[in-house]
Amino acid sequence: MDELIINICRATFHDEPAKIKRCSVGLANYVFIVEIKESKYTVRLSTEKNAYNDTVRLLGKLTEIGIPVPRVLYCGSFEQYDYVVLSYIEGEELWAVYKQLTKEDKKILAKEIVHIQREVSLRLSEHVEDWxxxxxxxxxxxxAKVLIEENGFFETEKVIRVESQIPILQMYFEKVEPTPYLDDVTTKNLLVKDGHISGIIDVDWIGVGDVLTFAALTYVALLNMGYDTDYVSFILDEMDADDIQRKAFLFYSLMYCVDFMGERGTKYKDKVVEVNLQIIDRLNDIYDRLWNEWRSL
Structure with missing residues (x-):
């Protein structure tokens, strides 16, 4: 695939990259970092037609309201691939630096991400129908139930138990408005440099609904890595989450836990999400912990 990247760089920059690095992330896309004349760029590829139409539109909107996202430099198609070339933002994803962060660092990052989410919610609008x-x-x-059945590594009963709890929060769910927010900014896609948020990457869509889900998804990701969850506690505090919101947050955490279970063993493009006995035991333990917390409320 390096030859394809070289050809795209020739067509866009009229030059060849000195370095090409395939990113380990990017299950739905092929993602590369290229270096041309000492400058870095991100190249994303997809076999899906018009794959980056929404990406280009959303990055433009987010840039206008001051959200630190990459700039779109080029987009087009080459052979059977659609591509987008983006500016490169310096920084490490949150998961990669989390263990080196102090509590004060985490508090600062929580304040910054909540501010970003509020800006997105207040200043963006997304049209939705029949939602x-x-x-x-x-x-x-x-x-989650379908994938767990197909892959066979976990019990669908765990999903059914979570589903059975929906009536407890039904009135809360019915009041949730289609409010825009960044729903995939968790331990990944959030870049950190010098103790502050430096950028947000891989924005292909905007979530609409309850912003608490991004905190819940981050919570499950941190538990899955065996890290402390202070950052999420600071997020909830910064959001002034009340008792019913914290209960909804815990439900969403269970929801994403079974979602994680469903993904294990699933193939995306040319990658299969890793699964082994250690991962299975860890996710089952996380589920049991979350379920016990939920039942104790």
Missing amino acids: TWLDFVHEILDR
Whole structure:
């Protein structure tokens, strides 16, 4: 695939890259970092037609309101691939630096990400039709159930137990409005440099609904890595989450835990999400911990 990247660089920069690095992330896309004349750029590829139309539109909107996202430099198609070339933002993803962060660092990052989310919610608008938050919740759980059945590494009963708790929060879910927010900014896609957020990457869509889900997804990711969850506690405090919101947050954490279970062993493009006995035991332990927390509320 390096030859393809070289050809795209020739067509866009009229030069060849000195270095090409395939990123380990990017399950839905092929992602590369290229270096041309001592400057770095991100190249993303997809076999899907018009794959980056929404990406280009959203990055433009986010740039306008001051959100630190990459700039779109070029986009087009080459052979059977659509591509987008983006400016490169310096920094490490949150998961890569988390263990080196102090509590004060985490508090600062939590304050910054909540500010970013509020800006997105207040200043962006996304048109949605035939939308309810309950439909979204059911969609996540239905997908988890299907993938768990197909892959066979976990018990679908765990999803069914979570589904059975929906009536407890039904009135809360019914009041959730289609508010825009960045729903995939978790331990990944959030770049950190010198103790501050330096950028947000891999923005292909904007979530609409309850912003608490990004905190819950981050929470499960941190538990899955065996890290402390102070950062998420600071996020909830910064959001002034009340008792019912914290209960919803815990439900979303269970929802994403079974979502993680469903992804294990699933193939995306040319990659299969890793699964082994250690991962299975860890996710089962996380589920049990979250379930016990939920039942104790």
